[in-house]
Amino acid sequence: MLPPNISKKELLSHFDTFVFDADGVLWTGDIPVPGASEWINTLLDDPEKSVFITTNNSTKTLEQYIYPKLMKAANFLADPSVEFLVSNEDAIFPGPIPGMVLPETGPWSAAIQNVSGRKPDIVFGKPHKEMGDFLKSRVDPGKFDSRRTVMFGDRLDTDMMFGKNNGFTTVWMPTGVGSLLDIEKARQAGETSKIPDFTCRFSEF
Known part of the structure; x- marks a missing residue:
């Protein structure tokens, strides 16, 4: 309804x-x-x-994560004194064509969490x-x-x-x-x- x-x-x-x-x-x-x-x-x-x-939407100003960046983030987060800050955990956002969706920050955050074994300290979005x-x-x-x-x-x-x-x-x-x-x-x-x-x-x- x-x-x-x-x-x-x-x-x-x-x-x-x-x-x-x-x-x-x-x-x-x-x-x-x-x-x-x-x-x-x-x-x-x-x-x-x-x-x-x-x-x-963090894609307007930041490049999407790729493998080397995921690896770098996971290694930094091995140090417990390093804070894990995430802009948002959205999975998708609308693409340029109706019906099309694009990956947002959520999948990259999930990948870092899986590799590092840590949860974000703060999610800002x-x-x-x-x-x-x-x-x-x-x-x-x-x-x-x-x-x-x-x-x-x-x-x-x-x-x-x-x-x-x-x-x-x-x-x-x-x-x-x-x-x-x-x-x-x-x-x-x-x-x-x-x-x-x-x-x-x-x-x-």
């Missing part, structure tokens, strides 16, 4: 802080999601609104607490209210959980890797933190 739709008018009247995932929400590959830039500009033009983009703490630190404490903050995302296990873990309203975007089947599976499994409150399409604003 599709989550209830939320309108542009409702979003503007009920929320002050707007948090967006990037891949599959604002763009797919190098292609902008229809209506996304117009919606972002509407929010940026309002001095009462705060806008954040919280992506787990969604849905973990560190990302939420950083976001909250960037808003004037007198203005930030979790109840008036909304998270837009396409993934249930990162974006929706991140929103729920921080007390935000969640809006699922059907433009990325998540699907209605994923939502139904979460409902059947009782995984309430993955179930979005609303859905919408920016192109309909």
Whole structure:
């Protein structure tokens, strides 16, 4: 069952802080999601609104791990004083063509864990607490209210959980890797933190 739709008018009247995932929400590959830039500009033009983009995508600035890098990381981590820090544990992110997915950081993190025998000391990306703490630190404490903050995302296990873990309203975007089947599976499994409150399409604003 599709989550209830939320309108542009409702979003503007009920929320002050707007948090967006990037891949599959604002763009797919190098292609902008229809209506996304117009919606972002509407929010940026309002001095009462705060806008954040919280992506787990580390491939824009870092090369993907290959065998020599895996070997180097595993050997560094043999020293217990070396911290194991991971940007995120996403398995995939949307590719440049609808229906195509690409490996994210998760598979490389899993490979390092298997070789080193260690678990990460800190995972910075969604849905973990560190990302939420950083976001909250960037808003004037007198203005930030979790109840008036909304998270837009396409993934249930990162974006929706991140929103729920921080007390935000969640809006699922059907433009990325998540699907209605994923939502139904979460409902059947009782995984309430993955179930979005609303859905919408920016192109309909």
